[in-house]
Amino acid sequence: MGLVKRIGNEITFVRAALRSLGKLKAIREDTSHTFSDTIEKLAAEKPNNIAIYFEDRALTYREYNEEANRYARWVKDQGLGRGDVVALMMENRPEYLIAWLGIVKAGATAALINTNLTKGPLAHCLNISNANHIVLGAELAENYSTAADQLERPMTVWVTGGQVQGANDLDPVLAGQSGDALPADIRKDVTQDDDALFIYTSGTTGNPKAARIPHVRLSTMMAAFAAGTNATEKDRMYVVLPLYHSAGGVCAVGTTLTVGGSVILRRKFSATHFWDDAVKYKATLFQYIGELCRYLLNTEKHPKERKHKLRLAVGNGLRPEIWKPFQKRFRIPRVLEFYGATEGNVALMNFDGTPGAVGRIPAWAKSKFNVEIVKFDIENEQPVRGPDGFCIKAEPNEAGEALGKITNDPETPTGRFDGYAKKEETEKKILRDVFEKGDAWFRTGDLLRQDKLGYFYFVDRIGDTFRWKGENVATSEVAEAISVFPGVKEANVYGVHVPGADGRAGMASIVAENGSLDLEKFRNQMQKELPDYAVPVFLRIQPEMEVTGTFKHRKVELVKEGFDPSAIAEPIYFNCPVQKKYVPVDQHLYGKICSGEFRL
Incomplete structure (x- = not known):
C-alpha cells in the first residue's frame, strides 16, 4: 500500500472513529434517553420528513410517532409495561416498525419472532420470550397455528392486517386509541439497562437463543451505523432484510431513523426488482448481508442498475472475490463492511473500504477498543492456553478466535455483553481468566486474522x-x-x-x-x-x-x-x-x- 493511500486511510479512520466513539459515549452518559425519545423529538422538530416508504405509502415522522402512540396506549390497556414482553411476528411493512416502537414506548419489551419459523422452533422462541401476548400479522396465522399446541402457557393473539378466527382483531382496537403525545411519566422507571427487544439467533446449530437488547445497546447499534455511514436527514436507506433480525431491523433502520432520514421497506429481497426500487425511491444507502450481493451479480443486466443514487452499501459477508466486481458493475462508490453479532461486544468497521477486510484497529488506537485474537485449537474448539494458564495472542496474519473484553466503561462503549434471556446461555459465551485472573471476555465463535496494518479479515466460523x-x-x-x-x-x-x-x-x-x-x-x-x-x-x-x-x-x-x-x-x-x-x-x-x- 502506497504512502499516500496509507495516510488517506489513517485520516478516514480517525474521522469515522471519532465520530462513532463520540456518539456512543454520549449515549452511555445519558442513562434516561431511549430510541422512543429520539423519534418523539424528530416528530416535533421534523414532523413532515418522511420516515418510512413502503410500496405506495409514505409515513412522516409525525404519523409514525402518532401510530406508535396508539400501540403504546394499547399495551398499557393490557396492564403491561416495564419488565413485560410482547411477541411480534409480522412480515416487513410499516406496521412492524410502528408496533415495536409502540411496545417500547410503553416501557415493555418486544420479542421479534423469525417469520420463517413453524412448529417446535417457533414454540421454543415464544416459550423463552415469556410473552403472554403476541401481535401477529394475518399473513402468518398459519405458521402460528402449527406451534399453538406446543406452547407452555396460553397466549392472547392479536391479529393485524386481516381477521383470523379465534384471535382478537387488533386494528379496530388501535383505531380507537389516541395518537396524541403520551403522558410524560409513561416510561418514568425505564432506564437504558432495561430490555427494549429480544432478537433471536439464527439457530443454525440448535434452537435459537433470545439475545437481550437493552435500550443502551439499541441506541449504540443505531448510532454506530449512523456515524459510520455519516448519515443525514437527506439519506434514504433501502431495507430488503427481515426486520426481525438486527441487521435489517436495528442497524439498517436506525442508520436513518435516528437522524431524520428515511427507510424504504420491501417485504422480501428481490434481485429482479432491486434496481427498480432503488431508482423509484431515490435510495442513497442499502444494507446487505450474506450472499445478497452475489445474487445481484448473478442476475441479467438491468437497465437501471447504474442509474441509481446509491452512495454507499453497508453490511457484512461481502466476499473478497466479488467485492470489486460488485462495485464496478453497479457503480457503488463506497462499501462499508462491518463485523459484529446481535448480542456480541466485538464491533469492527472497515471505514476506508479496503477490499476483503471486515474492519480495522490501528496499533495506535488499540487502547480504545476491546478486541483481541487468540491462538485456537481447531480439534478441541478451544483457545490455546500457555504454561501459565492464560491465552496466547495470535501472531499477525495468524487465524485465531476473536474475543471481546467485557466491560461497562463509557470510554470503551462497545464492551458491554448483555447476554440472553436465559442466564445459562449467557455463561456459555464467556471465557474467563484469559490474560489475567478475574477478567472476562466474550467468545465470538469466529476465526479472524489481523494483519500488521491493523486490518481484520474473517476466516471462518468455529465448527x-x-x-x-x-x-x-x-x-x-x-x-x-x-x-x-x-x-x-x-x-x-x-x-x-x-x-x-x-x-x-x-x-x-x-x-x-x-x-x-x-x-x-x-x-x-x-x-x-x-x-x-x-x-x-x-x-x-x-x-x-x-x-x-x-x-x-x-x-x-x-x-x-x-x-x-x-x-x-x-x-x-x-x-x-x-x-x-x-x-x-x-x-x-x-x-x-x-x-x-x-x-x-
Missing part, C-alpha cells in the same frame, strides 16, 4: 473449519476459490465424516449455471488455487442453495447427509485418487469409500 490430513481447512477460503470458477453461482463448503479416516473430508455443495460443471477444468483449477488437503474430496450439485432468512448458508443438514447417494437425490462426485478425476458416487462406490478401499 465450520475442520481438520483434514493434519491441516486446518477454512471453509470460507475454499468457497472463495470455488466461487470464481466459471459457471459457479454459489458454493457452500463443509466437512463430512468418512469411516476410518481422521478428521473430516472437504465437501462442496455447488449451484451451477445450467446445473452442470466442467469437472476436469474445475479439478485442475482447484489444484492450482488450493493446497492439496483443501481441494474438495466430494462435490454435490444442487439446483438452489438453502439459506436462512438472513441469507446465510445452511450446513447442518448437508453435513448430516454427507455423501451417501441413498440419502441424496442430487449428483454427487468423488475426487478419485486412482483415476485422478471427479467420478459419480453410486451405492457401489460409496461402499468402497466407506470400507477404506480408497486411501484418502
Whole structure:
C-alpha cells in the first residue's frame, strides 16, 4: 500500500472513529434517553420528513410517532409495561416498525419472532420470550397455528392486517386509541439497562437463543451505523432484510431513523426488482448481508442498475472475490463492511473500504477498543492456553478466535455483553481468566486474522473449519476459490465424516449455471488455487442453495447427509485418487469409500 493511500486511510479512520466513539459515549452518559425519545423529538422538530416508504405509502415522522402512540396506549390497556414482553411476528411493512416502537414506548419489551419459523422452533422462541401476548400479522396465522399446541402457557393473539378466527382483531382496537403525545411519566422507571427487544439467533446449530437488547445497546447499534455511514436527514436507506433480525431491523433502520432520514421497506429481497426500487425511491444507502450481493451479480443486466443514487452499501459477508466486481458493475462508490453479532461486544468497521477486510484497529488506537485474537485449537474448539494458564495472542496474519473484553466503561462503549434471556446461555459465551485472573471476555465463535496494518479479515466460523490430513481447512477460503470458477453461482463448503479416516473430508455443495460443471477444468483449477488437503474430496450439485432468512448458508443438514447417494437425490462426485478425476458416487462406490478401499 502506497504512502499516500496509507495516510488517506489513517485520516478516514480517525474521522469515522471519532465520530462513532463520540456518539456512543454520549449515549452511555445519558442513562434516561431511549430510541422512543429520539423519534418523539424528530416528530416535533421534523414532523413532515418522511420516515418510512413502503410500496405506495409514505409515513412522516409525525404519523409514525402518532401510530406508535396508539400501540403504546394499547399495551398499557393490557396492564403491561416495564419488565413485560410482547411477541411480534409480522412480515416487513410499516406496521412492524410502528408496533415495536409502540411496545417500547410503553416501557415493555418486544420479542421479534423469525417469520420463517413453524412448529417446535417457533414454540421454543415464544416459550423463552415469556410473552403472554403476541401481535401477529394475518399473513402468518398459519405458521402460528402449527406451534399453538406446543406452547407452555396460553397466549392472547392479536391479529393485524386481516381477521383470523379465534384471535382478537387488533386494528379496530388501535383505531380507537389516541395518537396524541403520551403522558410524560409513561416510561418514568425505564432506564437504558432495561430490555427494549429480544432478537433471536439464527439457530443454525440448535434452537435459537433470545439475545437481550437493552435500550443502551439499541441506541449504540443505531448510532454506530449512523456515524459510520455519516448519515443525514437527506439519506434514504433501502431495507430488503427481515426486520426481525438486527441487521435489517436495528442497524439498517436506525442508520436513518435516528437522524431524520428515511427507510424504504420491501417485504422480501428481490434481485429482479432491486434496481427498480432503488431508482423509484431515490435510495442513497442499502444494507446487505450474506450472499445478497452475489445474487445481484448473478442476475441479467438491468437497465437501471447504474442509474441509481446509491452512495454507499453497508453490511457484512461481502466476499473478497466479488467485492470489486460488485462495485464496478453497479457503480457503488463506497462499501462499508462491518463485523459484529446481535448480542456480541466485538464491533469492527472497515471505514476506508479496503477490499476483503471486515474492519480495522490501528496499533495506535488499540487502547480504545476491546478486541483481541487468540491462538485456537481447531480439534478441541478451544483457545490455546500457555504454561501459565492464560491465552496466547495470535501472531499477525495468524487465524485465531476473536474475543471481546467485557466491560461497562463509557470510554470503551462497545464492551458491554448483555447476554440472553436465559442466564445459562449467557455463561456459555464467556471465557474467563484469559490474560489475567478475574477478567472476562466474550467468545465470538469466529476465526479472524489481523494483519500488521491493523486490518481484520474473517476466516471462518468455529465448527465450520475442520481438520483434514493434519491441516486446518477454512471453509470460507475454499468457497472463495470455488466461487470464481466459471459457471459457479454459489458454493457452500463443509466437512463430512468418512469411516476410518481422521478428521473430516472437504465437501462442496455447488449451484451451477445450467446445473452442470466442467469437472476436469474445475479439478485442475482447484489444484492450482488450493493446497492439496483443501481441494474438495466430494462435490454435490444442487439446483438452489438453502439459506436462512438472513441469507446465510445452511450446513447442518448437508453435513448430516454427507455423501451417501441413498440419502441424496442430487449428483454427487468423488475426487478419485486412482483415476485422478471427479467420478459419480453410486451405492457401489460409496461402499468402497466407506470400507477404506480408497486411501484418502
